[in-house]
Amino acid sequence: MERRKFIKDTCQLCMAASFIAILNKGCIPAEGVFSSTVENNKMMIPLTELSGKNYLLARSKQLAFDIFIHKNKNDNYTAVLMKCSHRDAPVHYTTGGLVCHEHGSRFDFEGAVTKEPAETPLTKFPVTLNTTHLIINLKNG
Amino acid sequence: MSRYIAVISLFLLFQASYTHGQILTQEDSLNAGLMPKERATVISGYGEAKISYDTQLKTATGNLTRAVLFVGHRFNNSIALFSEIELENAVVGEESSAGELSLEQLFIKFNINKDHYITAGLFLPRIGIINENHLPNTYYGNDRPFTEQLVLPATWRELGVGIYGPINLVTGLNYSAAIVNGLNSAAFVNGTGVREGRYLGSNASFTSLAFTGALLYYTGDFRFQVSGYYGGSAGLAQRQADSLQLDNSTFGTPVGLVEANAKYSGKYFSVTALASYVTIPDAYEINRAYANNTPEAMTGGYVEAAVNVLKFFNAETKRSVNYFARYEIMNLNQIVADNGIVNDANEKNYFVTGIEYKPVSGVVIKCDYVFRTTGEQNPDLIINPFPQAQPYYTDNGFFNIGLGYSF
Numbered sequence: 001m002e003r004r005k006f007i008k009d010t011c012q013l014c015m016a017a018s019f020i021a022i023l024n025k026g027c028i029p030a031e032g033v034f035s036s037t038v039e040n041n042k043m044m045i046p047l048t049e050l051s052g053k054n055y056l057l058a059r060s061k062q063l064a065f066d067i068f069i070h071k072n073k074n075d076n077y078t079a080v081l082m083k084c085s086h087r088d089a090p091v092h093y094t095t096g097g098l099v100c101h102e103h104g105s106r107f108d109f110e111g112a113v114t115k116e117p118a119e120t121p122l123t124k125f126p127v128t129l130n131t132t133h134l135i136i137n138l139k140n141g
Numbered sequence: 142m143s144r145y146i147a148v149i150s151l152f153l154l155f156q157a158s159y160t161h162g163q164i165l166t167q168e169d170s171l172n173a174g175l176m177p178k179e180r181a182t183v184i185s186g187y188g189e190a191k192i193s194y195d196t197q198l199k200t201a202t203g204n205l206t207r208a209v210l211f212v213g214h215r216f217n218n219s220i221a222l223f224s225e226i227e228l229e230n231a232v233v234g235e236e237s238s239a240g241e242l243s244l245e246q247l248f249i250k251f252n253i254n255k256d257h258y259i260t261a262g263l264f265l266p267r268i269g270i271i272n273e274n275h276l277p278n279t280y281y282g283n284d285r286p287f288t289e290q291l292v293l294p295a296t297w298r299e300l301g302v303g304i305y306g307p308i309n310l311v312t313g314l315n316y317s318a319a320i321v322n323g324l325n326s327a328a329f330v331n332g333t334g335v336r337e338g339r340y341l342g343s344n345a346s347f348t349s350l351a352f353t354g355a356l357l358y359y360t361g362d363f364r365f366q367v368s369g370y371y372g373g374s375a376g377l378a379q380r381q382a383d384s385l386q387l388d389n390s391t392f393g394t395p396v397g398l399v400e401a402n403a404k405y406s407g408k409y410f411s412v413t414a415l416a417s418y419v420t421i422p423d424a425y426e427i428n429r430a431y432a433n434n435t436p437e438a439m440t441g442g443y444v445e446a447a448v449n450v451l452k453f454f455n456a457e458t459k460r461s462v463n464y465f466a467r468y469e470i471m472n473l474n475q476i477v478a479d480n481g482i483v484n485d486a487n488e489k490n491y492f493v494t495g496i497e498y499k500p501v502s503g504v505v506i507k508c509d510y511v512f513r514t515t516g517e518q519n520p521d522l523i524i525n526p527f528p529q530a531q532p533y534y535t536d537n538g539f540f541n542i543g544l545g546y547s548f
Contacts, residue, residue: 115406117276
């Protein structure tokens with residue numbers, strides 16, 4: 001096989017993969033994601049961000065994983081760390097619950113295991129509400 | 142021109158990594174209260190053993206099928222190592238043993254951002270269900286689905302680079318794409334598809350390459366996936382390729398594969414269906430070079446249903462008793478090359494039914510019956526007739542009892 005043809009073929013594939021990744025990240029904003037900061041082990045989410053939604057992903061540069069905030073049927077909020085309890089891979093939101101793609105573990109919106117191999121629930125954080133914010137206490141997770 | 146393309150590709154990949162990467166300082170981590178240190182090591186594993194009774198030969202065998210040790214290490218919040226060492230059949234090195242020690246995975250994962258990541262090294266591409274999700278407590282029966290052993294050669298790991306992430310346009314839709322080394326058509330064995338042609342990370346030829354990609358969609362209790370693979374299988378030097386009259390270009394002497402599967406996982410029931418098709422258009426040339434009776438095409442699929450019986454009595458129980466049944470059909474010589482030899486034994490049907498009990502999450506006890514029917518073996522292909530080899534039965538049943546764990 002010609003060296004030139006080998007380099008050309010492989011680089012074209014790399015280009016295609018890079019293009020897909022950048023297009024996917026750069027052009028399409030992720031919906032339902034709110035970026036915040038962590039101060040004194042607390043994350044503050046304005047209630048306006050939660051208005052009319054039954055879930056929100058809270059993201060911070062200080063955290064390796066997002067936090068999934070869910071409003072249940074009784075209008076109570078829960079917050080769970082989106083880190084699979086099996087092998088620390090990220091879990092993803094789906095309409096049926098949270099899913100880890102690495103080995104197929106599934107969790108309900110409050111972090112309880114609905115499908116193995118994960119054995120333990122997702123890390124859950126206590127939440128409190130004031131007049132303007134939902135406060136996630138990360139220290140007691 | 143090739144140099145420009147290479148430089149641009151590398152630049153884009155690195156730019157993607159560093160623009161969106163999250164590098165935490167120790168102070169940040171402590172503030173977060175979640176990660177007392179950036180570096181962390183995880184150890185876990187899984188394994189399974191079974192006793193199988195052959196109803197035709199009236200013999201039983203016990204085997205420690207596999208034990209796998211997983212070691213992962215996070216170097217920082219963007220880069221982590223994943224490794225799995227697998228021991229199959231308990232013993233390696235003894236003359237009579239069929240044991241095998243191998244690396245099932247060894248890759249480094251680079252997080253581009255919180256959603257997207259790149260894997261580089263020896264990894265399992267997203268093809269079929271079992272290739273990624275093969276822990277014994279995640280599939281029914283003592284044996285992994287036969288279609289995903291013979292048509293899709295799980296666990297199929299190769300060296301390469303892959304990228305994974307969600308497609309933000311549609312909630313629950315994810316993609317994966319990877320470039321890996323190609324297959325070795327010289328090692329194909331009739332009756333096992335392309336399985337023996339995997340390099341598994343051992344001295345793989347990188348003069349032939351393969352591209353694989355998948356779309357995975359979760360909605361409600363459903364999971365849908367389509368995946369494909371296309372790659373070369375003759376990574377030979379030009380002189381060898383000319384001598385054997387094989388195309389040794391990057392994707393020369395190709396193997397193509399398409400697969401689709403769907404799964405419903407409810408509280409009480411689950412249903413799974415999978416269909417796959419493998420094409421080897423240059424099978425004639427491979428047979429001419431290696432005389433290994435490679436087919437031009439193979440097909441296979443299965444449907445499976447399971448019910449969690451305990452849930453009917455106690456909806457909140459953590460334990461489970463699952464009854465399941467699976468039907469599989471495959472043809473490993475769906476299309477035979479002009480110089481190939483038809484073997485009806487490659488047309489196989491499996492009916493598998495059984496029960497499994499999970500006393501606690503992570504441990505499973507399995508009991509099942511496998512009924513296998515095939516066509517007649519082609520007598521021209523029998524090299525060692527009875528009594529040197531066991532007689533071949535077109536109908537055969539196997540009672541299996543086993544256990545598995547994962548943590």
